[in-house]
Amino acid sequence: MAVTASTPIELVNAAYARFDERIDAARTRLGHPLTLAEKILIAHLADPDAEIERGGTYNDLNPDRVAMQDATAQMALLQFVTAGLPQVAVPSTVHCDHLIQAKENAHVDLLAAEETNAEVYxxxxxxxxxxxxxxxxxxAGIIHQVVLENYAFPGGMMIGTDSHTPNAGGLGMVAIGVGGAxxxxxxxxxxxxxxxxxxxxxxxxxxxxxxxxxKDIIxxxxxxxxxxxxxxxxVEYFGPGAASISATGKGTICNMGAEIGATTSLFGYDDAMARYLKATGxxxxADAANAVAHHLRSDDEVLANPADHFDEVVEIDLSTLQPHINGPFTPDLAREVGELGAEARENGWPLEVSSALVGSCTNSSYEDITRAASILRHAAENGLRVKTELMITPGSEQxxxxxxxxxxxxxxxxxxxxxxxxxxxxxxxxWNRTAVSEGEKNTIVNSYNRxxxxxxxxxxxxxxxxxxxETTVALALAGTLDFNPLTDTLTNDQGEEITLAVPVGEELPARGFDxxxxxFIAPPENA
Structure with a gap:
């Protein structure tokens, strides 16, 4: 099968054909309805009749594709070469995203990376x-964002040599981060x-x-x-609240599942995924997924009685969820953003924000950027300026x-x-950071994952x-951790007290993606 800048529809149709062949038989054999995760794993079993026991059996699976970032791909490809095979057995890609050091700006840093890493590239x-x-x-972009834009598809399975490979769960894919071997x-x-x-x-x-x-959900x-x-x-997300989240928002949540040690995370197929698939060409x-949509979500009996079918169930009411900020030094030390100032003072954490960073594979979608930009526009219109270093990292060239x-x-x-x-x-x-030295206590806020x-x-x-x-930008405008954008005000140069406007975002670009x-460089057809 030709290697292209997207997943061929023939590969998708072959994966969906396995659902039709296997899912009904698996329900009968196992004697219970199936979650989406179970359906995808069963559809990719090397032996569809293999014994299955949660947390017990080790099973062989046949992923649809492999993705590697440039740091881990080096040893993996050296090892592959020793196998003596003429080409890879499954569609595979390499993404050059890890070796570009942030120092000056996009143009300068990319040129420096191309020169420094020329031999590797x-x-x-x-x-x-x-x-x-x-x-x-x-x-070209960060591996996980590029995969979401081009290769991920509902019901598929992939492995990637990076821990945040589960980002593709935003499109209903079982995507697992693995080692090079x-x-x-x-x-x-x-x-x-x-x-x-x-x-x-x-x-x-x-x-x-x-x-x-x-981001606040994860x-x-x-x-x-x-x-x-x-x-x-x-970790499988479901329920009426899931349908209200964009595909890229779902990707954010699945991406950070790595921070709780999950094998992977995913959502069931819905209209938001269909919209994103169509928007990305x-x-x-999307049509193929719509035809088998009943396979691409948990069975109705699972959704009606989740406690009977999951080993653990977490309940979250999105209507009452407040903006969160987690850290320092661990991603599970959480609190609502308005509570951080008091906690920081109590623990002696620096209140002044020395740098604010927006983007990464976790939060660089069009929706993310529009919400953050809406705050900056409102701030500029009201005489407010950021009070700390602000950096933005687009997730992909697109x-x-x-x-x-x-x-x-x-x-x-x-x-x-x-x-x-x-x-x-x-x-x-x-990050070639020169403004701060080792031993100097300082605070940064970011929309990253780790x-x-x-x-x-x-x-x-x-x-x-x-x-x-959006919270990162708000704290950049305040310059301090003890600011709650929901309730506090900022003072502009005229001495006016300004309340930041609620962020407004666009799920997808109205004019389409550029x-x-x-x-992308495809291998020669005779490779």
């Missing part, structure tokens, strides 16, 4: 061409072996409003389950080109923000707090 591109892998150039097994035609996971259900009711965002889940609560389990996949076309980058730049490369950057520690000591800047005394893009500069 040449190796990855040449091996991809020789063995039939798709290659995404430096600057597991990826090599699948690329050489062997199955992926894993212990059959436990199942945690998160029942969402109500609807997000005001300053609350999808921050609340991290508070409830802690960093170990999801270990050995798939995948109408045929997102960057679209927000530039629609004037959103201009809004950030007018506020004094630095636009970084379409890469991981400070989220994974690729915040253990040294994670973002290599400085153990940096106190990193994780929150939504693909920007092409970043």
């Amino acid at each position: 040449d190796f990855l591109e040449s091996v991809s061409a020789k063995y039939g892998l798709g290659f995404w150039k430096p600057g 597991d990826a090599v097994d699948v690329m050489t035609g062997f199955p992926f072996n894993v212990r059959w996971p436990r199942l945690i259900g998160v029942h969402l009711t109500g609807e997000l409003n005001g300053w609350a965002s999808p 921050l609340k889940v991290a508070d409830i389950l802690t960093v170990k609560g999801g270990t050995g389990a798939i 995948r109408e045929a996949i 997102v960057r080109a679209t927000i530039e076309r629609d004037g959103l980058l201009e809004t950030f730049e007018a506020a004094g923000a630095t636009v970084l490369a379409n890469a991981c950057g400070p989220c994974i520690g690729q 915040n253990f000591p040294k994670r973002n800047d290599g400085i153990s005394t940096t106190h990193a707090f994780v929150t939504s893009p 693909p920007g500069e092409a970043g």
